[in-house]
Amino acid sequence: MALYEHIFLARQDVSPTQVEEMTAALTGVITEGGGKVTKNEYWGLKSLSYRIKKNRKAHYTLLNIDAPHQAVAEMERQMGINEDILRFMTIRVDELEEGPSAMMQKRDRDDDRGDRPGGPRGDRGGFDRGSRPPRRF
Amino acid sequence: MAIKDLTTSTARRPFQRRRKTCPFSGPNAPKIDYKDVRLLQRYVSERGKIVPSRITAVSALKQRELAKAIKRARFIGIMPYAVQ
Numbered sequence: 160m161a162l163y164e165h166i167f168l169a170r171q172d173v174s175p176t177q178v179e180e181m182t183a184a185l186t187g188v189i190t191e192g193g194g195k196v197t198k199n200e201y202w203g204l205k206s207l208s209y210r211i212k213k214n215r216k217a218h219y220t221l222l223n224i225d226a227p228h229q230a231v232a233e234m235e236r237q238m239g240i241n242e243d244i245l246r247f248m249t250i251r252v253d254e255l256e257e258g259p260s261a262m263m264q265k266r267d268r269d270d271d272r273g274d275r276p277g278g279p280r281g282d283r284g285g286f287d288r289g290s291r292p293p294r295r296f
Numbered sequence: 297m298a299i300k301d302l303t304t305s306t307a308r309r310p311f312q313r314r315r316k317t318c319p320f321s322g323p324n325a326p327k328i329d330y331k332d333v334r335l336l337q338r339y340v341s342e343r344g345k346i347v348p349s350r351i352t353a354v355s356a357l358k359q360r361e362l363a364k365a366i367k368r369a370r371f372i373g374i375m376p377y378a379v380q
Contacts, residue, residue: 166331166372168372168373205374207373207374208370208373208374208375208376208377209373209376209377211373217373219372221331246371246372246373248368248371248372250330250368260329260331261329261331261332261333261334261335262331262332262333262374
């Protein structure tokens, strides 16, 4: 079976419990098709960078799926019909990542950035001329 | 010794830049992930455009991977296509 990462965006006016129900329903579709959902991560209501179907915010959910293609295709078909789902993206991966994804551990990552003294693109501005050659008179 | 020292110092131009290396190569390099907005944000301009690798010094292989990750992040709405 193939491994997939799946992200879907639910409309902003649905409640988190409804999103949970949707996730459960989609998980059901996958298990019926002979696959399994190994991770289910709810990112919460996040604001979008641009409007999608007139929405400024969306509920994000990440699913890690280990399922045959037919099961994923069926799930995607049903998602396309569901009007509460704004958008979804399924990506085939070689291996599923364990533990929380980058989105969930963002807050702790502020601390371990000490190795970059210049901050974002700090090496872009000023010159680093290297060591100065010895002076000769 | 003195002669060798002289040749190296004349070969070095006064405004020589340090050779930058690819931030995604080598040990403990970050993994390019489309979900990691904070990482990807460093490689887009203020307008939201992908910064060319000649400025960021990302290797060609990693730049392709990075561009794909940024485009995925844009599609799921966690990064902008264009900033006004």
